[in-house]
Amino acid sequence: MTVRILLCDDHAVVRAGLRALLSSAPDIEVAGEAATGEEAIALTRRLRPDVVLMDLQLGEGMDGVETTRRILAAEEPDGGTGTTPHILVLTTYDTDADITRAIEAGATGYLLKAERPEELFAAIQAAAEGRTALSPPVASRVMSQLRTPRPTLTPRERDILGHLVQGLTNRDIARSLYISEATVKTHLRRIYDKLGVTTRAAAVAAAKEQRLIP
Structure with a gap:
């Protein structure tokens, strides 16, 4: 099954690089690109991708976490019967706060941009199937947080x-x-x-x- 992807990153060069990389995977299709959270929400409604590859920092406007939250909270567009897409975070940030916010917003996976291409492909397939996909350093941080929960700010x-x-x-x-x-x-x-x-x-x-x- 071909997985349809929506890229959301505020850097055009990064989007171009990802599109070129993903084009080498026979079972992955880039359906569209968004530079802002607002564009990502609109394109998700129109294109109905299986997975949204989401950066956390999107310049001005809402960030990737808020965009994730709004996409997953949105009603089906035009009364359609399509399923809600899965969100796979792809970012350079791996702080506990970033990871926690993304997971709490509903992200299916959290991947770092330093990962190898084959690991990205595998994570996309996992996310499309609703399975959790985490970079090893992120998984370690999540386990650490579970063992020793940190106090949260009101x-x-x-x-x-x-x-x-x-x-x-x-x-x-x-x-x-x-x-x-x-x-x-x-x-x-x-x-x-x-x-x-x-x-x-x-x-x-x-x-x-x-x-x-x-």
Whole structure:
């Protein structure tokens, strides 16, 4: 069975390279290309691919995780009877935060761009059949997370951390979120505890390293 693919990557050169690579596989057909999340959603509705090969970082607009979530949550277009496509993430990012967000959004697989072509082909076939496909380093991270679950930030803590990354003071954060400075300090203490840090600078560094903020 030929697997129909939609490529979603904001770099034209990467898409061209993937199209050329996938053309060498007799059982894989590239049905279309998208440079943004919005294009990917529209083309998924129109082309009905079996698998969407999804990058995580798509420049301006929604990222690959949000695009994945919206594609999988969308109703069948025009009352059709086609099945929802499987999403196979193909990215250079392998942080715990990226992996967790993608899996929680519904991605069937998570592959790194450093993988060999035959491993990519096999992952596409696995994803088309609804089977999980993970790069070995990603699988190791997932197992590690299962053994030692990391504390997660609440939506409010993520809001505050995002403002912190922008360099805002406690007063500025309080004004922006319409809460008191005391409440901001309370949330910051919890954020520090969860990230295992003791200073604002360390929290910002951890947020960037772990890609906790979209």
